[in-house]
Amino acid sequence: MSQHSQFTLLSQRRFAPFFWTQFLGAFNDNVFKTALLTILTYDALSWTNMDVGLLNNLIPGLFILPFVLFSATSGQLADKFEKGRMARNVKLLEIGIMLIAAVGWQTHNLWLLIAAVAGMGIHSTLFGPVKYAYLPQHLKTDELVGGNGLIEMGTFVGILLGEILGAMLVVHKPWGIELVAGGAIVVAIMGYLTALRIPDSPAPAPELKINWNPATETIRNISFSKQNRPVFLSLLGNSWFWFYGAIVLAQFPLYAKNYLHGDHSVFVLLLTIFSFGIGAGSLLCEKLSGHKVEIGLVPFGAIGLSVFGFDLYLSSLSYTNVATVGAMEFIKQTGSLHILFDITMIGIFGGLYIVPLFALIQTRCDPKHLSRTIAGMNILNALFMVVASLSAVAMLEKGFTIPQIFMATAILNAIVAIYIFSLVPEFLMRFIAWILIHTIYKVKTINTERLPDEGAGILVCNHVSYMDAIVIMASSPRPVRFVMDHRIFKIPFMSWVFRTAKAIPIAPAKEDPWLMEKSFIDVAQALHEGDLVCIFPEGKLTATGELNEFKGGIMKILERSPVPVYPLALRGLWGSVFSRDKSNSFGRAFRQGPFSKLELVVGEVMQPQDVTPQALQEKVSELRGDWK
Structure with missing residues (x-):
């Protein structure tokens, strides 16, 4: 197995244009969403009288609703049609959505902006099956972990930069709104231009007849995936990660404002640290796995998510500042470094958890059904994230503090991980083998x-x-x-x-x-x-x-x-x-x-x-x- 560096892929046409198309899409999604969440958190009265905590959990839920409704169809399209063409059509759709969002920004029409959020959800729904089915067509088996690691790193760096830029631009006076609206259109156009260079990716099932009924096709996709037990439970494990991440990330705006008593720069700092951790963990996978699909890293990642999720609850209890602070002042407060360390480690172990799962699904799934399997995973992801949003709302209404939500999520993660690994002990066995030869x-x-x-x-x-x-x-x-x-x-x-x-x-x-x-x-x-x-x-x-x-x-x-x-x-x-x-x-x-x-x-x-x-x-x- 060639001990190449995963970064060499960034210089090759079979990977680089696709990487930048994905990066720019993730970046644009988060410039838009974060700008909207930030303006609602810090300038709510100019836009709506609705409860801000409810909106912070509702808007991410509306973004993922299209995954439930349209993933089944998008998976069929990705298996039937050439993926480069699919990517270019999706990018054209993104340009149109950002034009609609620009009207919403300029008219202060919250519902038009929320419609654009749902539109970007449709954009991501269509691109998801293309993204993960594209890689096995162009990468060798020993490149899949590195390639997936780069995609996950790029995605979360895009998320990070988008969140930082969205949070900073939207509160900039006097042109913040205009910069967000215009910038999102420019980035969408750049994404289309990079998609033009994506090489041909022949359709694995061009003879496929599209079933336009999302309900029956969803049932068929999930039923097909169940036939391959390790793949199906990997899909569930992947979806659980998005449940965990959705709950944690949705709390960051109010956690920064009401619990840490920080301004929007503290919110940006939390997002930066978390995204850095995810990127670092994703890149570490290739090194720790030895250029192969090492599912033993999945239990390692799950352990870290629970340990540091619970420790985030404990570290939050030791934070005593009550004065409003910016990012630099926050770092000087007692307990702040402990909080930042926990968030970083949650990100790192999240990367170690998610990348091997993607690689396992790609290598053990029938290639002719891979896009539809990924679509089935996206449906499960969406359902888990909707449940995550509802769970967070329910916990807030029951009087949970945000640190207590972190604690509850960490405990749930441990229970779910034990259950999944008991069903497929291959994960735990590979983890034990990996630990032994690395200690x-x-x-x-x-x-x-x-x-x-x-x-x-x-x-x-x-x-x-x-x-x-x-x-x-x-x-x-x-x-x-x-x-x-x-x-x-x-x-x-x-x-x-x-x-x-x-x-x-x-x-x-x-x-x-x-x-x-x-x-x-x-x-x-x-x-x-x-x-x-x-x-x-x-x-x-x-x-x-x-x-x-x-x-x-x-x-x-x-x-x-x-x-x-x-x-x-x-x-x-x-x-x-x-x-x-x-x-x-x-x-x-x-x-x-x-x-x-x-x-x-x-x-x-x-x-x-x-x-x-x-x-x-x-x-x-x-x-x-x-x-x-």
């Missing part, structure tokens, strides 16, 4: 790009320690099913990890002939389904650090399933506390210390007709070299 070991992978992106294959590796399967599992870009000694399979706690990974226990014929035969049947079934299967042909852990003789089980597997074989070698695990090195275990642990270096090396693929146990042993021995 106990520092793993370097060599030539992992030789492993296939799809299709069946057998991985063959030397057997050095009880950690071998965990290291391979965490280093592989794809899920791997392991064939392992039934005694290792039964080790407490590790057994749960191996069962979750759908490992296949095996026993010697003289010990349990039934289990041995069942193991070969299970391996054949896994290969038939296109999985990667890893075996340790030595049949036991090495007691000396040297390779044991490779057994003939690989030949029995290949007789039933003649698939490619990939030799692997682990270096550096011998002598660890998890190996059978008979020297002092405490001394070994102290000698190696945390972040012990080890390597996983992948050799060139072998065709089944060229495989023998002896040839495989020579290949693995050569790959391992002298480093045990």
Whole structure:
């Protein structure tokens, strides 16, 4: 897997025009929405007599209502038509909406502005399925995490800059309203110009017949997604993130004004810090995942969202200032840095949570149905965000303070995360594997790009320690099913990890002939389904650090399933506390210390007709070299 930088994508036409089109759309959305929310918060009487707290939660809800009504149709359109053309048409629509908004600004017509908010919701609804279905068509598998990270970073930087500019311009005297109205039109035109350079993206299902009934198509989309359980639960996990974010972000205007006693610059500061965190977390995903789709980061992100969401409640309690302050004065107040730190960390862990989910959906979904799956996700997102708005309104009416809303949301997040990860333990298992190889070991992978992106294959590796399967599992870009000694399979706690990974226990014929035969049947079934299967042909852990003789089980597997074989070698695990090195275990642990270096090396693929146990042993021995 090439260790390229994700930033090189920004210089390539297959990515850059699409990135800037998305960036400018997110920027424009938020210049407009934030300007409207800011003027209603700080100059409400000039516009309306309605309750400001209600409007702050109602307007975001109206923005996402079109996602419920039109996502099903937009997903079909994105699967049926070329995506570059779709993007250009959506940008033309944005220009028209911003012209309507300009009339609303100039006439102080709040309802016309609210109509434009709904119009921008339609714009985003149409563009959403295009956005996430476009990337898998133009990026390689090992570029998807980096590409998604850049899109999420760009989106939230666009949100950040839009929120800052919208909040600052609209209160500028005497031309603030005019600058917001005219600037939004200019940005919409720029978005159209960048969309003109988006390369052709052939429609995956041009023969698709459009079902114009949003209700029946929505049910059909969600029903289709349910057939792929990991994808569907990833959709739910994604929607939950937007529930969490919608509640938190909707409180920022009044939190800044009424609780932190800040002017609009404090509100801008909170948005800046949060968006910076999201961008940083999104970019960190590529580094932490090792250029592969690492869903183990999702539980890590969920933990951070709850921990720092709850801590935001606690840090808010220690804030005692009651005088109105600007951003610089706010930073000097007791407890302010703690609040800003919590908001930053919520953003960072949010990025770690959301980017791997997008990449998983893109890689495990049927390409011909990807846009409609994304549309189904947008429908779920919209429903969750509507519920978030209603929940926030209900909590405010019940007398919750805004910090208490943060606390309640953090607790709900923990409950939902536990529920989702109990349904799909692969997330938690990958998290545990990821944690182990980033705390106990520092793993370097060599030539992992030789492993296939799809299709069946057998991985063959030397057997050095009880950690071998965990290291391979965490280093592989794809899920791997392991064939392992039934005694290792039964080790407490590790057994749960191996069962979750759908490992296949095996026993010697003289010990349990039934289990041995069942193991070969299970391996054949896994290969038939296109999985990667890893075996340790030595049949036991090495007691000396040297390779044991490779057994003939690989030949029995290949007789039933003649698939490619990939030799692997682990270096550096011998002598660890998890190996059978008979020297002092405490001394070994102290000698190696945390972040012990080890390597996983992948050799060139072998065709089944060229495989023998002896040839495989020579290949693995050569790959391992002298480093045990």
